[in-house]
Amino acid sequence: MKLRLKIWREGGEFPKGQFQTYQMDDVNPDMSFLEMLDVLNERLVAEKKRPIAFEHDCREGICGTCSMVINGYPHGPMQGTTACQLHMRHFKDGETITIEPFRAKAFPVLRDLVVDRSSFDRIIESGGYVAVNTGQAQDANAIPVRKEAADEAFNAATCIGCGACVAACPNASAMLFVSAKVSHLAMLPQGKPEAKRRAQAMVAQMDKEGFGNCSNITACEAECPKEISVENIARMNREYFSSVLGSETNA
Amino acid sequence: MKLDGKVPAGSLSEKWTNYRSTVPLVAPNNKRRIDIIVVGTGLAGASAAATLGELGYNVKVFTFHDSPRRAHSIAAQGGINAAKNYQNDGDSVYRLFYDTIKGGDYRSRESNVHRLAEVSVNIIDQAVAQGVPFAREYGGLLANRSFGGVQVSRTFYARGQTGQQLLLGAYQSLSRQISLGNVEMYNRHEMLDVVIVDGKARGIITRNLLNGKIERHAAHAVVLGTGGYGNVFYLSTNAMNCNVTAAWRATKRGAFMANPCFTQIHPTCIPVSGDYQSKLTLMSESLRNDGRVWVPKKMEDVQAIREGRLKPTDLTEEERDYYLERRYPAFGNLVPRDVASRAAKQVCDEGRGVNQNSLAVYLDFNDAIMRYGRSEAHTRGMHNPDEGTVRQLGEKVVEAKYGNLFEMYEKIKGQNPYKTPMMIYPAVHYTMGGLWVDYNLETNIPGLFAIGEANFSDHGANRLGASALMQGLADGYFVLPYTIGQFLAGEIRTGPIDPDQEPFAEAENNVKGQIDRLLSIDGSQSPESIHRRLGRIMWDYCGMARNAEGLKSARQMIRELREEFWNDLYVAGTNEEYNPELEKAYRVADFLELGELMVVDALDRNESCGGHFREEYQSEEGEALRNDEDYAYVSAWEYKGWDEEPELHKEELVFENVELKTRSYK
Numbered sequence: 015m016k017l018r019l020k021i022w023r024e025g026g027e028f029p030k031g032q033f034q035t036y037q038m039d040d041v042n043p044d045m046s047f048l049e050m051l052d053v054l055n056e057r058l059v060a061e062k063k064r065p066i067a068f069e070h071d072c073r074e075g076i077c078g079t080c081s082m083v084i085n086g087y088p089h090g091p092m093q094g095t096t097a098c099q100l101h102m103r104h105f106k107d108g109e110t111i112t113i114e115p116f117r118a119k120a121f122p123v124l125r126d127l128v129v130d131r132s133s134f135d136r137i138i139e140s141g142g143y144v145a146v147n148t149g150q151a152q153d154a155n156a157i158p159v160r161k162e163a164a165d166e167a168f169n170a171a172t173c174i175g176c177g178a179c180v181a182a183c184p185n186a187s188a189m190l191f192v193s194a195k196v197s198h199l200a201m202l203p204q205g206k207p208e209a210k211r212r213a214q215a216m217v218a219q220m221d222k223e224g225f226g227n228c229s230n231i232t233a234c235e236a237e238c239p240k241e242i243s244v245e246n247i248a249r250m251n252r253e254y255f256s257s258v259l260g261s262e263t264n265a
Numbered sequence: 266m267k268l269d270g271k272v273p274a275g276s277l278s279e280k281w282t283n284y285r286s287t288v289p290l291v292a293p294n295n296k297r298r299i300d301i302i303v304v305g306t307g308l309a310g311a312s313a314a315a316t317l318g319e320l321g322y323n324v325k326v327f328t329f330h331d332s333p334r335r336a337h338s339i340a341a342q343g344g345i346n347a348a349k350n351y352q353n354d355g356d357s358v359y360r361l362f363y364d365t366i367k368g369g370d371y372r373s374r375e376s377n378v379h380r381l382a383e384v385s386v387n388i389i390d391q392a393v394a395q396g397v398p399f400a401r402e403y404g405g406l407l408a409n410r411s412f413g414g415v416q417v418s419r420t421f422y423a424r425g426q427t428g429q430q431l432l433l434g435a436y437q438s439l440s441r442q443i444s445l446g447n448v449e450m451y452n453r454h455e456m457l458d459v460v461i462v463d464g465k466a467r468g469i470i471t472r473n474l475l476n477g478k479i480e481r482h483a484a485h486a487v488v489l490g491t492g493g494y495g496n497v498f499y500l501s502t503n504a505m506n507c508n509v510t511a512a513w514r515a516t517k518r519g520a521f522m523a524n525p526c527f528t529q530i531h532p533t534c535i536p537v538s539g540d541y542q543s544k545l546t547l548m549s550e551s552l553r554n555d556g557r558v559w560v561p562k563k564m565e566d567v568q569a570i571r572e573g574r575l576k577p578t579d580l581t582e583e584e585r586d587y588y589l590e591r592r593y594p595a596f597g598n599l600v601p602r603d604v605a606s607r608a609a610k611q612v613c614d615e616g617r618g619v620n621q622n623s624l625a626v627y628l629d630f631n632d633a634i635m636r637y638g639r640s641e642a643h644t645r646g647m648h649n650p651d652e653g654t655v656r657q658l659g660e661k662v663v664e665a666k667y668g669n670l671f672e673m674y675e676k677i678k679g680q681n682p683y684k685t686p687m688m689i690y691p692a693v694h695y696t697m698g699g700l701w702v703d704y705n706l707e708t709n710i711p712g713l714f715a716i717g718e719a720n721f722s723d724h725g726a727n728r729l730g731a732s733a734l735m736q737g738l739a740d741g742y743f744v745l746p747y748t749i750g751q752f753l754a755g756e757i758r759t760g761p762i763d764p765d766q767e768p769f770a771e772a773e774n775n776v777k778g779q780i781d782r783l784l785s786i787d788g789s790q791s792p793e794s795i796h797r798r799l800g801r802i803m804w805d806y807c808g809m810a811r812n813a814e815g816l817k818s819a820r821q822m823i824r825e826l827r828e829e830f831w832n833d834l835y836v837a838g839t840n841e842e843y844n845p846e847l848e849k850a851y852r853v854a855d856f857l858e859l860g861e862l863m864v865v866d867a868l869d870r871n872e873s874c875g876g877h878f879r880e881e882y883q884s885e886e887g888e889a890l891r892n893d894e895d896y897a898y899v900s901a902w903e904y905k906g907w908d909e910e911p912e913l914h915k916e917e918l919v920f921e922n923v924e925l926k927t928r929s930y931k
């Protein structure tokens with residue numbers, strides 16, 4: 015396959031950031047998208063040019079490191095697929111492909127396609143856990159958990175923290191990410207005691223990081239590579255409003 | 266030098282209990298005055314850092330990732346073992362201990378393995394309390410499945426994402442300690458040297474991956490949870506950034522590297538498809554619960570399949586060779602990984618591999634789909650369901666169990682594994698070898714600890730499935746937090762460690778010097794291209810099968826490649842910026858040294874055991890031939906310098922509780 019790549023370069027010789035165009039003449043349709051970029055980078059290195067910086071690690075769609083917008087879609091046009099699991103057979107010979115970093119105020123660009131997502135870590139630090147120390151646990155089967163609840167909690171917990179939901183949202187809201195964690199823990203008996211406090215603290219931190227508000231566009235769900243449902247946002251809103259209006263702590 | 270494993274006295278099942286009751290403790294007021302560095306945030310590192318923080322120590326934790334949640338433990342699919350015996354199928358701590366010792370082909374330390382089996386049950390309790398959403402039955406209790414090399418169901422799982430869920434549990438506990446101020450997090454910081462002051466590990470040198478700043482960090486003890494070195498093979502199931510640098514730099518400072526040649530080649534990975542390939546993808550071992558492995562019996566069928574004239578589904582039962590079931594009737598498709606990988610290699614070497622280059626076998630779910638479908642139909646009261654309905658129902662059941670794996674396969678291969686068997690081939694997956702540690706998980710350098718895959722301790726020559734998660738979390742949650750106290754109890758009067766003293770300066774200069782050297786070569790080859798060539802050498806000569814002649818020539822080739830690296834490397838950019846090329850360069854430099862040591866170790870071990878298969882030492886049926894008389898020891902290698910022969914130290918393995926037997930799964 016022949017492809018034309020328009021790639022965002024930022025930092026180094028491109029201090030303000032700009033698109034650069036690269037021609038690829040020999041792309042194998044069985045390659046993954048990132049392997050195609052590897053080939054381009056090896057070529058750039060051979061020409062003693064700076065390779066394109068992009069983040070990646072597991073290349074199995076689970077670590078959440080890869081983060082790029084391909085033809086306007088976070089992780090590319092395939093549903094339920096991270097950029098590392100996207101294969102070139104889904105593109106057309108002769109196509110021009112535009113590649114940009116995730117764009118959001120709370121995800122500053124560090125270089126080319128690499129962004130800083132440490133705001134997500136700070137949101138988890140604010141309350142995305144069950145406060146239990148090592149060694150305090152009782153027998154794992156002491157509390158039965160309804161299978162349906164466990165399955166739903168699991169579905170929410172499969173979020174990989176990549177930030178595609180933020181990149182997809184016109185408001186750059188992190189509601190899907192935050193709500194996935196809030197509902198994962200709230201749906202389990204072990205997470206229940208702190209559920210309200212958790213929702214308040216995580217929402218407060220999300221606002222502090224500069225993420226936008228949710229206006230129910232649901233692009234986050236459409237672009238989520240793990241297909242996390244927006245039902246989680248509804249669950250979190252319930253948790254949050256009942257905590258603000260109820261008697262739990264007022265954060 | 267005789268290595269002392271510091272195994273406590275007493276009977277096997279009482280060692281750990283006695284140890285815990287008598288190990289010196291550090292009082293809470295003193296813990297606040299003790300600093301600990303933890304490197305790595307995978308299952309072992311994150312769980313250790315969180316637990317040490319909870320105990321009241323001052324912890325600094327480092328990862329080269331942008332976030333601690335990215336560590337490669339996240340990708341573990343199948344499950345985690347624990348001797349809970351929830352299935353009432355005869356499991357016990359002893360049985361888990363025994364299976365692990367036997368699975369490791371009698372090359373691990375009894376006391377460590379027994380302790381691992383003991384604490385396995387606590388891990389499940391802890392994870393559930395953290396909100397890890399394990400799979401459950403309709404009654405609300407935890408579900409289990411089976412893994413290779415055992416005859417009980419003791420594996421807990423969260424669909425195909427068990428590692429992810431356990432890591433997020435540990436990450437969340439770690440995040441809580443960060444928010445409480447007990448743990449200080451340094452992301453995008455890579456450890457490039459360990460600092461030894463008066464014989465004790467007292468700190469590390471790191472590089473800030475965003476701006477290249479070289480920093481000194483001091484502490485009373487250093488814990489390495491930096492994972493395995495499978496990427497020395499270039500192609501492996503490890504993440505792209507997994508590397509040996511932290512462990513290798515410790516080796517160069519005097520820590521011993523143990524059993525480096527013990528590599529796990531996992532039987533069920535998606536076969537290599539082209540030269541551009543950057544990594545291999547695992548298909549979880551749990552699939553062997555339901556998948557049947559086969560190749561055609563007749564060469565003409567193999568040929569027809571390769572040429573596309575025949576589909577695998579066209580072959581009748583009689584035309585297929587279910588070679589694992591044929592050779593190992595007792596364990597069938599669930600033989601341990603080393604055995605399954607070798608068997609796949611044998612049929613492929615015979616030319617019966619089912620892809621173009623004869624490097625693939627089938628993993629077939631048809632029987633399972635039909636079996637589950639019939640059972641499901643029966644449950645629904647359908648008495649004479651047609652085949653289509655049964656298949657449909659069966660596919661649903663299989664989807665619920667392995668859906669994400671099937672999806673992943675389809676994305677990569679573009680084939681639907683519900684309709685046609687998967688193609689699989691063995692690939693490098695895990696390294697049993699690692700830094701030598703004693704019962705305290707302390708290396709031979711006082712104050713330097715190694716946990717998780719980074720140490721060598723529990724898996725012998727072959728790791729059983731679902732035991733890596735168990736060991737990582739056992740070390741981090743339940744073992745190291747106790748055993749480190751034995752060292753730190755002697756440090757309560759030491760006072761803060763000064764990062765301005767000479768050994769820190771020397772280590773910092775060492776790191777800077779190497780980076781300057783790498784950047785100044787200005788040759789023509791990329792780190793990636795040299796890494797690829799190293800991987801090829803390792804796979805061909807130190808992979809699934811090894812022999813003395815091949816190993817000797819591999820050593821020479823690695824040395825030549827290393828020369829080439831240091832004379833003709835090209836690293837784009839500078840140190841003072843975000844520069845993945847430079848990161849790759851120093852990691853490959855370390856792989857080039859480790860690779861040679863692996864070959865030396867493989868050459869030293871004149872026997873076949875577990876993942877180490879020396880062609881000269883095999884039985885008539887082609888099974889591994891162990892030599893307990895001469896090789897029942899741990900090889901702990903001391904680095905002696907560039908181009909010097911490493912020195913071998915032996916820890917004799919003493920088996921007081923199990924009888925050494927030929928490992929049979931027949």
